[in-house]
Amino acid sequence: MDPDARDRIIAAVRAVPRGQVAGYGEIARRAGLPGRARLVARVLGDAGDRALPWFRIVRSDGRIAFPPAHALHAEQATRLRREGVAVEGGRVRMARRAVQIDEAVWGPRA
DNA sequence: AATTTGACCCGTC
DNA sequence: AGACGGGCCAAAT
Numbered sequence A: 001m002d003p004d005a006r007d008r009i010i011a012a013v014r015a016v017p018r019g020q021v022a023g024y025g026e027i028a029r030r031a032g033l034p035g036r037a038r039l040v041a042r043v044l045g046d047a048g049d050r051a052l053p054w055f056r057i058v059r060s061d062g063r064i065a066f067p068p069a070h071a072l073h074a075e076q077a078t079r080l081r082r083e084g085v086a087v088e089g090g091r092v093r094m095a096r097r098a099v100q101i102d103e104a105v106w107g108p109r110a
Numbered sequence B: 001a002a003t004t005t006g007a008c009c010c011g012t013c
Numbered sequence C: 001a002g003a004c005g006g007g008c009c010a011a012a013t
Helices: A003-014 A024-030 A037-047 A071-082 A095-106
Strands: none
Touching: A003 A024, A003 A037, A024 A037
16 A cells, blocks of 8 residues: 555544544545545554553544454553543544534634 | 455445 | 444554
């Protein structure tokens, strides 16, 4: 795969601030790769841990991508809660709504 | 070389 | 809320 694209994805993931979450597709867009959410997932997998805030990346509907049985599912929820993100039923609360409200008040672009 | 497999997404019904 | 079809595509079978 294109190593340049990989680097841009990594950068976009790193750019997600503490206490916030972003969707795979969102990251892809921010990396200049619209429609390539799956590539983001793949890059994250290959990257292993690599000190990346991988746990801040969730599905577009707010659900954690890993199946509940998977060990990483619990780990992701734990690490998110540690940053103050509310996770219920394997799903993130607030984040998307909060972001939209911010945009409504302050205008687009953050 | 062909098919299946994913840490996915979106519009539509 | 869920289902369905189509898009996406590198790796692993």
